Every structure is written in C-alpha cells, then in structure tokens.
Amino acid sequence: MAEPIAEPALDTLFRDARTQNGWRDTPVAKEMLVRLYDLVKWGPTSANIQPMRVKFLTSREAKEKLKPHLSAGNADKTMTAPVVAIIGYDLEFYEHLPRIFPHNQTAKSWFEGKPDHIQATAFRNGSLQGGYFILAARAVGLDCGPMSGFDAAGVDAAFWAGTKVKTNFLCSLGHGDPAKIFPRSPRFAFDEVCEIL
16 A cells, blocks of 8 residues: 655655756766656556657757757757756557566557557557656656657657657756746646546
8 A cells, every 4th residue: 555755755746846947057967867767667557568768868969959849939948958858659669568568468469550549558658657757857856847849740850760759748857947947837726627526
C-alpha cells in the first residue's frame, strides 16, 4: 500500500514548482539525466509499452539544430537552457512487447496493422510518460520549462529521421532564474472540474 509523501516533497513536485522562462548558467551532469530517466521508467503504461523516447540536447550544435523549429517566443529561453529534452513517442513500440511484456507473447498482435490504434496508444502513453518526466526532473532537483511552441514536423525531420518516432513536446531542464518566472496563473477549484458519481 502506498504511503503519503511529506508535505515538502509535495511542494517540490507541485505547489512550489513553476514553469521556467530563464536559466542560471549551471551545467546539468549526465548522471542527473540518467537518474531522472531511471525514475521515469517505473511509471505505468498500457501493457508496459513505454513508447517515450528522449533526445537530451546539451551541446550548442544540437540546440542550433533545434532553433529554426522553435516559435519566436520560445527561442531565447530554449537556447539558454542547459539541457533541452525532445520528448517523443515511438510508433513501433509494439515491436518490443515480447521483451517488455513477456507474460503475453501474442501482445504484438493487438497493434500490428492497426495504425489508428498504434497512434492513439503511443501518444496517450507517451504523454503519460512525459508527465512522469516532469515530476522526476523536479524530484532530482531540476527545474523544467515544458513547451509546445515549435514545428513538430521540422523537429521530427531534424532529430527522428529514419525512425517511427514523433515529437510530443519539448522540455528545457536546468536551474531556473527566479527573476524570469511569470506570476502564477489561476487554477480551477475541485468543484469546477470534478464530479463524484
């Protein structure tokens, strides 16, 4: 049975966490990125499909390759981030099912030849893993700047060419500059968006 975590941890993961719009010039070690992923991988996905794929852009050259595909409002803050993660989802996830879902060796047949089912399943579960990614990054001491403002087809061509991986979203990582955080926007209250039946 799961135990509640302490209030300070909830603050780190949710209440005090903010989307970052500027970054301190502090590098992020590879070991921290590995630690981040080693938390993400434990989050549940349908039939353990794990469709998320990640490109961690740390070099100036890699970020310059991304820059032409960013919206104008996202370019500066993305280029100054210590790390930019391209979060993708693999449309050939089902090819790995014999290894990662070993107790049902027929699981590939649930997806083979069903492109709409593949797309929906990969995107849904890749998005779940993207949410885990943000929480894991915060848990290991990184700030996040997730964003949508980019040309997905351009990013796919630049970074996933020759694969069946599609870009879901981008997430800058590092240590945020508190002076560049926007005021917190309002959130809906429970009764506005939830219903108990």
